Each structure stands twice: as C-alpha cells, then as structure tokens.
Amino acid sequence: MADLGPDDIRRLAASLALPLEGDDSTEIAHRLNAFLDALASLSTLPLDRVEPWPTTPEGAA
Amino acid sequence: MSQHEDDLAFAGAARQAAFMREKRLSPVELVTAYLDRIERLDKTLRAFITVCGERALSEAKRAEAEAAAGQWRGPLHGIPFAVKDQLDTAGILTTSGSALLRDNVPPEDSTVVARLKSAGGILIGKLNLTEFALGGTIRFPYGQPRNPWHPDHDPGGSSSGSGIAAAAALCSVTLGEDTGGSVRSPASYCGAVGLRPTWGRVSRHGCFPAAWSMDQVGPLTRTVEDAALVLGVIAGHDPSDPTTSRSAVPDYRAALAAGVKGKRIGVITELVDGADTQAEVRGAVREAARGLATLGATVEDISLPLISHSGGVFMALCDSEAAGRHKPWLATRASEYDTGTRRRLLAAGLIPAAALHQAARARSLIREQILGALAKLDLLLAPTSPHPAPAIAFHTAPVTSKEEAGRRFFGRRSYTTPASLAGVPAISVPCGFTRNNLPIGLQIIGRPLGESAVLGAAGAWERAAGLSMRPPSHQ
Numbered sequence: 001m002a003d004l005g006p007d008d009i010r011r012l013a014a015s016l017a018l019p020l021e022g023d024d025s026t027e028i029a030h031r032l033n034a035f036l037d038a039l040a041s042l043s044t045l046p047l048d049r050v051e052p053w054p055t056t057p058e059g060a061a
Numbered sequence: 062m063s064q065h066e067d068d069l070a071f072a073g074a075a076r077q078a079a080f081m082r083e084k085r086l087s088p089v090e091l092v093t094a095y096l097d098r099i100e101r102l103d104k105t106l107r108a109f110i111t112v113c114g115e116r117a118l119s120e121a122k123r124a125e126a127e128a129a130a131g132q133w134r135g136p137l138h139g140i141p142f143a144v145k146d147q148l149d150t151a152g153i154l155t156t157s158g159s160a161l162l163r164d165n166v167p168p169e170d171s172t173v174v175a176r177l178k179s180a181g182g183i184l185i186g187k188l189n190l191t192e193f194a195l196g197g198t199i200r201f202p203y204g205q206p207r208n209p210w211h212p213d214h215d216p217g218g219s220s221s222g223s224g225i226a227a228a229a230a231l232c233s234v235t236l237g238e239d240t241g242g243s244v245r246s247p248a249s250y251c252g253a254v255g256l257r258p259t260w261g262r263v264s265r266h267g268c269f270p271a272a273w274s275m276d277q278v279g280p281l282t283r284t285v286e287d288a289a290l291v292l293g294v295i296a297g298h299d300p301s302d303p304t305t306s307r308s309a310v311p312d313y314r315a316a317l318a319a320g321v322k323g324k325r326i327g328v329i330t331e332l333v334d335g336a337d338t339q340a341e342v343r344g345a346v347r348e349a350a351r352g353l354a355t356l357g358a359t360v361e362d363i364s365l366p367l368i369s370h371s372g373g374v375f376m377a378l379c380d381s382e383a384a385g386r387h388k389p390w391l392a393t394r395a396s397e398y399d400t401g402t403r404r405r406l407l408a409a410g411l412i413p414a415a416a417l418h419q420a421a422r423a424r425s426l427i428r429e430q431i432l433g434a435l436a437k438l439d440l441l442l443a444p445t446s447p448h449p450a451p452a453i454a455f456h457t458a459p460v461t462s463k464e465e466a467g468r469r470f471f472g473r474r475s476y477t478t479p480a481s482l483a484g485v486p487a488i489s490v491p492c493g494f495t496r497n498n499l500p501i502g503l504q505i506i507g508r509p510l511g512e513s514a515v516l517g518a519a520g521a522w523e524r525a526a527g528l529s530m531r532p533p534s535h536q
Contacts (some may be wrong), residue, residue: 031408038373052421055484057261
C-alpha cells in the first residue's frame with residue numbers, strides 16, 4: 001500500500017469532522033504511515049489462532 | 062539546608078513513619094522540610110502543578126495532635142505524599158496536565174487518594190505530567206519538568222513529576238499511573254523505584270483515563286520498601302471500579318524478606334541484547350542479573366520474539382482508545398491541545414478498524430508468550446529503557462518521516478509495553494549509572510498478582526547493590 005500524504009490526511013480528517021491545525025497533516029501522515037506499517041507486519045502472525053480476550057487479573061493468573 | 066534535614070528528606074517513608082512512632086520526628090517538621098525543598102528546587106524541576114502548602118500544614122498539625130494523643134490513623138500517619146495530576150482530589154485543581162482542564166476541581170477524591178489519606182497520609186501537592194498522560198508533549202502548559210540528575214534531560218513520562226518528586230525528595234512518596242510504562246520510565250530516568258501493579262490490583266476510580274484496558278495506578282518511591290508500603294495501602298477491590306480484583310491483598314512489606322533465593326529468572330534477550338539497547342544499559346542489566354544469581358536465583362536467557370511487535374501494538378490500542386475518549390474535544394477544542402498530543406490523537410483516530418482488531422489479536426499472542434514464559438519462570442528481567450534519559454530537545458523536534466515516527470514512538474515502548482499488554486506487574490529499580498551520571502533502570506516482571514515476588518527480587522537487588530541515589534544539588 002502506498003504511503004498516505006498530507007492531502008489524504010486532510011480528506012480523511014474532514015470526513016470524520018476532525019479539524020486540523022496549521023501543518024498537522026504532514027506529521028499526522030508520518031505517524032499514521034508508521035502505524036499502518038507496524039500493523040501490516042502483524043499479518044505474518046497466526047492471528048486466527050487466538051481471540052482478543054480482555055485482560056482480567058484473576059483470569060490471567 | 063543542613064545535612065540532617067537532607068537526610069530526613071531522603072529517608073524512606075517507612076523510616077520516617079517509624080521515627081514518628083518513636084517521637085523523633087513530627088508531621089509538621091516533615092511537611093515543613095518538604096515545602097522548603099519544593100520552594101528551593103521546584104522553580105527548576107517543575108515537578109508540581111499545585112502545592113497544597115497551607116492545607117498540608119493544617120493536616121500535619123492535626124496529625125501531630127493525634128499522635129500526641131496516641132491516635133494513629135494508619136501506616137502513613139503524618140507522611141506527606143503527592144500524586145500525579147491525573148488523579149482526582151476533592152476541592153483541588155486536577156488538570157491531567159492539559160490546558161483544557163485548567164479549571165477542573167473535582168468534588169471527590171479518587172479511590173487511591175482516599176486510601177492514602179485514610180492511612181494517615183498528608184497530600185502535599187499535585188504532580189506534573191505529559192498532557193492527558195499520553196506522552197510526547199512538546200510544550201507543557203504548567204512548566205517543563207526536568208530531570209533532577211541533569212536539568213537539560215527528560216525526566217520520563219507520563220508520570221514526570223512523580224518521578225522527579227520521588228527522586229529529588231520533594232515529598233515522602235508519590236503516585237503515578239502506568240499505561241505503557243508511565244510509572245517505570247520516569248523511575249528509570251530519575252533514579253527512583255516505580256511499580257506498575259497487575260491490571261486490576263489497584264482502583265482506577267477517579268483517574269482520568271489514558272487507555273482503560275491498560276491503565277494502572279502505582280507508586281514511585283525512593284525505596285522498594287516504600288513501594289511495598291504504598292501498594293499495601295492502595296491495593297484491593299473497589300466497588301467503584303468493577304475491574305478491580307477481589308483477591309486478598311498480601312502483606313507486601315513482609316514479603317520483602319523472601320528475597321530472591323530459589324527464584325527462577327529469565328533475562329529477555331530481545332530487550333537486553335537488542336540493537337536499540339545501549340551498551341552501558343546492557344552492561345548494567347547483565348551485571349544485575351549476575352548479582353541476582355549470586356543472591357541465590359537461577360538466571361537464564363529467554364527469547365520472547367513477539368515482543369518486537371509490542372510497541373506498535375500497544376500504541377495502536379492505547380492511542381485509539383484515547384482518541385475515542387477525546388473525540389468530542391478534538392472536534393470542538395482542538396487548538397487547546399498541545400501540538401504533540403493533538404497530532405498523536407488525530408493519527409490514531411484514522412487507523413482502520415480492521416487493523417485495530419488485528420492488533421487486539423496480536424496482543425493476545427504477546428500475552429500468551431509472556432504468560433507462557435512466566436509459567437516456567439518466576440520473574441523476567443529486562444532494561445526499563447534502552448537508553449538513559451534523553452535530552453529534552455529530543456522530544457520537541459518535528460517528526461520528519463514514518464521511519465522516524467516508528468523509532469521514536471514505538472521502539473522505546475517495546476521495553477515497557479509487554480507487561481502492560483499482558484496485564485502483569487513490573488517494577489523499575491535503579492541498577493547503575495552511565496558515564497554521564499544518568500541513572501539506569503532494571504525492570505523486573507512478575508506473574509499476575511505476583512507483586513510480592515517482584516518486590517522481593519527488587520528489594521534483594523537494592524540491598525545488594527547499595528547504590529546512592531541522591532541527585533546532585535545543583536538546582
């Protein structure tokens with residue numbers, strides 16, 4: 001997937017009614033692209049083997 | 062200030078409490094000593110957002126009268142404490158480090174503050190933090206907190222003021238809140254002891270949430286014994302927080318005597334030997350591991366490869382939870398946020414939902430791997446941070462690429478977030494210094510509700526290492 005740019009961020013934010021300030025869009029693009037890369041790397045894991053259980057102090061004990 | 066007054070200020074809360082029982086120290090004397098230190102040092106350190114001087118002195122006089130009459134409220138009778146400004150305090154400004162809450166005065170105490178007061182503690186002030194306990198604040202609305210070992214360096218966060226106030230002896234004990242390392246990181250950077258309890262061991266009622274599924278209140282102190290003392294007071298079920306455990310609260314101070322003999326300890330190779338870990342940090346942690354072996358533990362290396370994903374997984378889950386909480390304010394009051402906080406929340410608000418669900422499953426895998434290791438071993442060992450406190454300027458520089466964003470926001474967090482994702486207890490205890498005289502933190506991770514073993518090992522190491530943790534008095 002191609003990296004998102006500042007224009008993409010402005011469109012996404014506008015669609016969610018999230019106002020941006022100044023040059024927010026450039027840094028947010030870097031941050032969001034870092035998130036998307038980190039989460040894409042999870043596809044190599046056996047995610048279907050587990051369920052997203054919440055943590056409970058006793059349940060985990 | 063005289064050597065005697067310095068010694069008094071740096072004495073642990075457990076010793077101070079004992080002095081009070083022996084009539085060698087009065088609550089008024091102790092509160093006055095700390096107010097003097099705050100007045101002298103906090104112009105530079107900026108640990109405090111609010112100092113409750115008159116109120117604390119008034120309560121100290123009452124505590125003194127009660128002590129004279131033989132009436133002791135509890136184990137913290139007359140002991141001055143301060144808490145992260147994320148924790149509600151009745152009738153006292155509670156900002157969560159944000160300009161958005163500049164006028165917020167809660168009507169009641171958070172459960173942990175109420176419990177410290179019930180045990181006799183005296184609230185001396187509210188402590189600085191990164192905005193909304195999220196980290197990455199560029200301009201602190203209530204002053205730039207500074208590391209007591211070197212004022213140009215970061216004190217760590219998000220419980221910045223809690224780490225500073227504990228390390229610089231601005232009060233007896235403090236509370237912080239740890240979502241992904243926010244108690245352990247400032248403890249490591251400032252040379253204090255910081256304990257993240259098991260998720261659900263301590264009430265979150267009255268704590269402004271960062272990420273509800275991982276938030277946990279914990280003590281930052283100068284000694285392991287004080288961490289045990291405070292945990293014993295604040296731990297336990299709270300009807301106001303349905304996630305709190307109903308398990309009995311052990312006598313954590315008594316558990317310190319067990320030490321580390323016979324314990325099986327695994328050194329997490331990905332964190333100790335990883336490329337991001339600075340050589341001085343690696344050396345100090347390896348030395349501590351050898352020290353624990355000398356004390357009777359069986360120490361071995363263990364590989365937990367999924368830990369490499371923990372920084373990204375944690376940030377996606379934590380920040381999206383926070384973005385959901387802040388969405389109404391982001392829509393209407395965005396300009397009141399610090400630039401770093403606003404951009405962090407807005408970026409997280411744009412993560413695709415399907416990717417977040419994958420992150421939640423990855424969290425289960427990471428937790429499974431950690432709990433699997435802890436089924437064979439009693440404790441895990443790692444650096445708290447791959448490096449000592451960086452310069453403050455590191456955090457204020459603009460983010461210029463996705464690679465830099467990944468390194469800056471995910472990399473360091475891979476060291477503390479594994480325990481957060483797994484919901485298990487972890488402590489940071491000082492284990493040495495760099496050549497530049499900045500503290501290094503040793504992280505000890507335990508089984509769910511295994512705080513006694515964590516504290517026992519940390520206490521054994523602390524006694525054996527015998528480090529002097531008084532920051533230079535250059536402020």
